[in-house]
Amino acid sequence: MSTSQYVEFNNVDKSYDGRNLVVDNLNLAIAQGEFLTMLGPSGSGKTTSLMMLAGFEAPSAGHIRIAGRSLDAVPPHRRNIGMVFQNYALFPHMTVGENLDYPLRIRKMGKAERSERVRKILDVVQMQAFADRKPSQLSGGQQQRIALARAIVFEPDVVLMDEPLGALDKNLREHLQLEIKHLHERLGITVVYVTHDQSEALTMSDRVAVFNAGKIEQLAPPSELYEHPVTPFVAGFIGENNRLTGKISGRNGDEYAVETDTGHRMIVRSKTAFADQQPVIISVRPERIRIEQEAGGLNRFGGTVEEVIYLGDHKRLHIKLDDSSMLVAKVPNAGASIDIKPSQSLSLGWDSKDAVLIPA
The missing domain is CATH 3.40.50.300 (P-loop containing nucleotide triphosphate hydrolases)
Structure with a gap:
């Protein structure tokens, strides 16, 4: 044994x-x-x-x-x-x-x-x-x-x-x-x-x-x-995550292009192999989302702040995307360079390594 x-x-x-x-x-x-x-x-x-x-x-x-x-x-x-x-x-x-x-x-x-x-x-x-x-x-x-x-x-x-x-x-x-x-x-x-x-x-x-x-x-x-x-199920049950659905539209090494149902083109790094046009879920943790005031770079798009919740060490932001989908982001209060308020327009995004691809 x-x-x-x-x-x-x-x-x-x-x-x-x-x-x-x-x-x-x-x-x-x-x-x-x-x-x-x-x-x-x-x-x-x-x-x-x-x-x-x-x-x-x-x-x-x-x-x-x-x-x-x-x-x-x-x-x-x-x-x-x-x-x-x-x-x-x-x-x-x-x-x-x-x-x-x-x-x-x-x-x-x-x-x-x-x-x-x-x-x-x-x-x-x-x-x-x-x-x-x-x-x-x-x-x-x-x-x-x-x-x-x-x-x-x-x-x-x-x-x-x-x-x-x-x-x-x-x-x-x-x-x-x-x-x-x-x-x-x-x-x-x-x-x-x-x-x-x-x-x-x-x-x-x-x-x-x-x-x-x-x-x-x-x-x-x-x-x-x-x-x-x-x-x-695991992505949703362990901690908190944002989910975008879409299909694989290309590959370069371990990076996959995904055309999302919201009309965005995302690049996500994955060790798991996916087939072209395979339906997938992009899972992104709220703390992985970066908030910036100017657009540009990989996996970038605009959104509008719907709600700001103060939770001591961080703020929790509910952000409405241009297509009316919602994302949740966590922004540390320590060293924050911008003061975020409801109705504010923001650029947000994440690196290819900061999201996870899951078979839909």
Whole structure:
């Protein structure tokens, strides 16, 4: 068994009614020590996939393995998997120390070793001073730290996390994202994480599997997902992007000419091969659009500012093109050379390398 195939989904289907597939022919290999995030909207199949790995749901077809061992007939409590949920699921009548001791006790571990493991894991999550408190005496962030500690105290093969930070406020969520990421790096544990939050997935993961309608649309490291989406869904779901549709009208090396439906001629660089007259989508991130007061250069055209939204470090511009299409641009406030106001006419554009071509 290769360490790059530590957790395996092989041709896994899941249907609740025998007709509609919630998970459709899932094939996925997760490396030992990897932090993999399953990302997607509600109903995309990500949580169902996690629950099948945990053993709380059974596949309708296909097989799941950990370290080469089939999980087909293995009940949840025998899978050596740690789980962290959004609602913490701590025992309210037990102290923090007792909550952490519980998974060790049911595994028939000796008292001395249990005490040492609990002490060490409290040290890891920096909660040493809270061992004698009840969960009700802890903040939400502290409870989530203890839930995380309980999931890893017995040294599981894999830790599964289902929207674990969803109930926390924005600042605490961002803080704990980094804590979990650093904990993963320090302990080298295999983590499978489920979220619908794109920024959370980009921040924490080694790789992200983007789910849509029961299938993985793209599986890649965060930077590749953001910079090189391969389907219209991924381009729209990961971050924000502008989309122009058109057809390939020429090629020079790795640069393609595209005649857009808006009547513009664009030049876009792409490593993917496209055929002449092939329908395509040009995807451009708002931060890649350059705003200038004079026209000229590659991929340049005019527009009129419809709305300016101030967002602290940048302004978000809604720009109407001459043909009535809309684009969104982000302009940093630091070092801005022009003061942009509604109804202002602007020249805008981008370099050939700053857009992505996607098959329509």
